[in-house]
Amino acid sequence: MLEVQVSGSLRTAVSGAASIKVEAATIRELMNYLIAHYPAMQSRIDEGVAVSINGNIFRDNWSETIPEDAEVFLMPRLAGG
Amino acid sequence: MSGVHVSTTVNGDAVEFVCPPGETLLDVLRNRLGLIGAKEGCGTGDCGACSVTVDDQLVCSCLVLGAEVEGRAVGTVEGLSTNGELHPLQQQFIDNAALQCGICTPGFLVAAKALLDHNPSPSEEEIRYALAGNLCRCTGYDKIVRAVGSAAKDLAKEAKKSSKKKAK
Amino acid sequence: MYHHRAFEVQLDEGSSLRYEAPTTTKEAAKLLAKEKGAAYLLAGGTDLLVRMKGDFIEPDLVVDIKRIASTQTIQKTATGFTVGASVPCVQVGRDKALGKAWPGVVEAAKLIGSDQVQGRCTMAGNMCNASPAADSVPALVAARAKAVVVGPNGKRSVPVEKMATGPGATTLKKGELVEAIKLPKQDSKSGDAYLRFTPRTEMDIAVCSAAVNLTLGAGGVVKKARIALGAVAPTVVIVPAAAKAIVGSKLDDTALEKLAKACEAACNPIDDKRGTAEFRTEVAGVLARRAAKIAYQRAGGK
């Protein structure tokens, strides 16, 4: 089981939890798991989310694999100037 | 109503055009003569992107009516380089990375040339005040001021050379 | 598919605007007098074109006075200087004799806008635009300058302080135009100075300003003074009390303090996007004090 930290406004979509346990080996599996277990995540994922794996932020590459003991953060997608 | 018929010169070439009495020189240059070097950044004389010269006097072409230039001599950035050779200001702007987005660059070049025509060796402060009518949002002006300073030196060297030639 | 050159030469059928460039003031006055619609004078155009661009005004007639010979020159006369109404401020700034006699007036003229604007803007236009923040006006008023007004019934002379009646409004009657501004001969042992406050070093409108013109008597004592403030009231403010405060003094700190207080008392400014009334009042006093010192030095005071 992965421990996924949920950041900021996304927590409302996982009934307020700061972190959740997830069964996933890639970002894609993580997303599928979230949609399956937290329907409210669907729209948030459509709006855009980013995943930080051991400090590296991934916005789009859902094929990225997630190591077993990785530090994983789920955060809203960022915008910049 | 009828348009105003205007005969003038632009960068030394005789030009004739007809424009509405209320049309600015900037719109005439861009929309009637196809000279797009002068840019409209504000239309109120506050940014200098439309800088040109009229009878060697630096002006904002957005604050001049096309009708006013009858019989005058208009100079634009397109007239800065002569037969394919860049003006030292143009070369130094490239060499000093004095431009980023470049929208303000034509205005700066025209204004800087007007400065150097009157003051061949300006101090940094003189350059900064002379160019205060030209807004740049990309560079922080640092490299622009350096480029103008270097161009002044280049022009001085050229002047020396040509005066030596004359002496011989 | 994108062409470098725009080829369409469509004319604005809608607009009824006409452009005239007469060569005498008489003609100009006639054009203005007989115009039924909205007629505007064009000298430098640095205010007029901005107002046209913003659709604040829709002129039916624009009369360009730059082709009128009598408006084009700066003349040194026995009684002082005559600055033509279409003389751009850049030319005022380069006139050595004028700069020597009236350095305050000249530096005020040079402060209007950027080099680009300097190439176009005129002192007469600055005066007739009647903005409370006009840079050249306080200096002209302190210098006791007069405007030469030409109209259908001939010429008249108007003290500069009598020209504006409020923001954007002047005493010019229909058919009248300003041909030139006359500056008197500066007295000996005299000096003038103008200072304005702007948030930026350039490209700004005066938040408030002060002009001082003074004459020294024996021993560097101020004999005569005239002080005018800008942007602190609907029109330029002459402050006799401030003059009184320094006349008879060698501009010691108490005199200067009195002058500053008198100026603050004379202010009647507004809060707006350019500054608060409070700020304008306080800084007007500061500028008057600083301008007085400069004028004093120029007059030969130590």
Add this chain to the structure above:
Amino acid sequence: MAEAFDTSYTDQEFKVIGSRERRPDGLDKVTGRARYGADATAPGQLVGLILRSPHAHAKIKKIDTSKAEKLPGVKAVLTSADLPDLTNGNRGNFDILENCMARDRALYDGHAVAAVAAIDMETAKQALKLIKVTYKKLPHVTDVDEAMKDGAPIVHPHIKAADDQSKSTNLVNASTFGHGDTEAGFEQADFIVEESFKTEQTHQGYIEPHACLATVGADGQGELWVTTQGHFTFRSVCADLLGMDIAKLKVTSSEIGGGFGGKTHVWIEPVALALSRKTNLPVKMTMTRDEVFRATGPTASTSMDIKIGATKDGRITAATAHIRYQDGAFPGIWGMLGAMTAFACYDLENVQAVGYDVLVNRPKVAAYRAPSAPMAAFGVESCMDLMAEKVGMTPVDFRLKNAAKEGTKASYGPTYGPIGIGATLEAVKNHPHMRARLGKNQGRGMACGFWFNFGGQTCVDLNISTDGTVNLTVGTVDVGGARASMGMIAAEELGIPYEDIKVTVGDTNSLGHNDTTEGSRGTFSSGMATIFAARNAVEELRARAAQTWDIPLEDVGWEDGQAMPLGVKHNNLHPLSLKEIAKASPRTGGPIAGHNEVVADGAGVSFASHICDVEVDPETGSTKILRYTVVQDAGKAINPDYVEGQMQGAAAQGIGWALNEEYIYGADGRLENPGFLDYRIPVCSDLPMIDTQILEIPNPNHPYGIRGVGETSIVPPLAAIASAVSNAVGVRMTHTPMSPPRILKAVNEAKT
């Protein structure tokens, strides 16, 4: 596929990278040939203009366009009725649609309510005057704190309070980041600093107004020439809003006259396309400066409360921030970004930052260079100085003691890899600027800044001509000299001269999707894709050499732009140059190309520290910047000239923000200074030279170690200047801009 390449940093020797090559767009830009948004024209083009609301908030009861439609020369009049809602539930897209053209209500002064297309400018202007809009004025709110109060006018009734679905609210979001126990942390503190701050709204202030030329044919296929930071994003957004097929809308990005985030959003483009679709004629739209200020871009104004606790020896025990961002009339993520960045420079055990997004009757807030970070840093860095004073340390030493480092758990969650904050602080500490003497009424300040870098979808094409010159087509808009950097990277990889490479920003028909140039991603992402595309081409070049020599591929190496036969058994063979291989290519298998699509993830983070000296006139409150120094980590500076340019330009924007730039709204809710005369961006004579020092702490997730450099240096200036001014006048400034009236008022209040 991207996976085929290893993106991790290798400490390779460079021949081209790091030199100061000239930008390829320079010549066009100094001769006036460069073509920007407003520099394109098409045969028979119409002029499009937009009618904008004069009210801050009003119900649109009726729009009568009949008179305008009858005016000779008017070809189309458009209202929201011509832009039906095709967003099927995508609220973000609907907000964009409503911002482009008001529907039942005008939400801010300058909100578009109708548009016309006519044969020329004069006719179009007249037509606007003939459109009669019947408004019913509604109460408005423009201040962020006012908007949060009970009973404040509501901008969007459909947005309900998180805790009470029956109650409408302007508070659209509260984002919390942090870790540890701040309450406990504050209890361990010997000193507490608690202060509130305000920042006014500023605009990106690009000199080029938004402009575009739209053409839609009767077949529904379209073209859009536009000044944008992201033509692929503009394409998909416009296609979505207008119900067009993405592939049938060709978007070409013109030269861009400055964007700074403001050109990552669509404004007039969908309207221009809709007008063109109505007329099947080209429609050109160019915003006036007044429109740019009233209806595009600005960044958020903010109001915030910062609290920091520290021990006597200068260790921070806890820190909290509550920052309220004014998003304008539509929800954004600005509060979230502020909360994420506020404390990112520091290594904190107990930290909590909350960012609030608040709606008001002002234009929709857009990204502006490191969006949200400068305001947060203004508050936090000012408090860092206040605390340094309390604990008796210099501002630099106090920051160094608490600086984040590799392995620090960032205040926004993740654990940092190698980062540059400590190095920039050391550089500042040792900089001669810090030892220069100060005179009367002068003060010095320093501050730090953090910003993310993004990666994202990227795609480049590299084609080798038969003479050995190379076309490199990239899809990220060049906003700061990227074409030079991309050419240098391709030259480095292929081993040929920079001059032999022609770099083009391709239109949307010529490449796969590229994300917008935002988040300092251009050089990082396209740089990565260019490296891989070039290496991809080198593979092919080696294969052609192998074929020519008739030896196995693994016996062919690549060095200095030549295929080298490897091993003694081939020492009879002479190296083949890229030029030779290219010349022979028609007979060795045809054109030689390299290609790469990548999701350039794993972008680093970026830090900067600034030093500023000012002199304040105590009688007028006027501030002069005497000296300014920028130290920033660039990861790897591909072209130092353009990296310095980014650092200097960002600092200058920060200086304007700190001293004079602000949106001024009247009681009527209308913007009072929509022009460059009264919206005061710094002019040349306002600034000194801006010294720069580039540090290079490689990003481990990029082959060259590149980090984004574009944005970070706009973050420290507000705080650096605030501290400098405060040190000069002896009063802590807590409200930007620190305009002369604000400074004089503070000084006078301190006297009494």
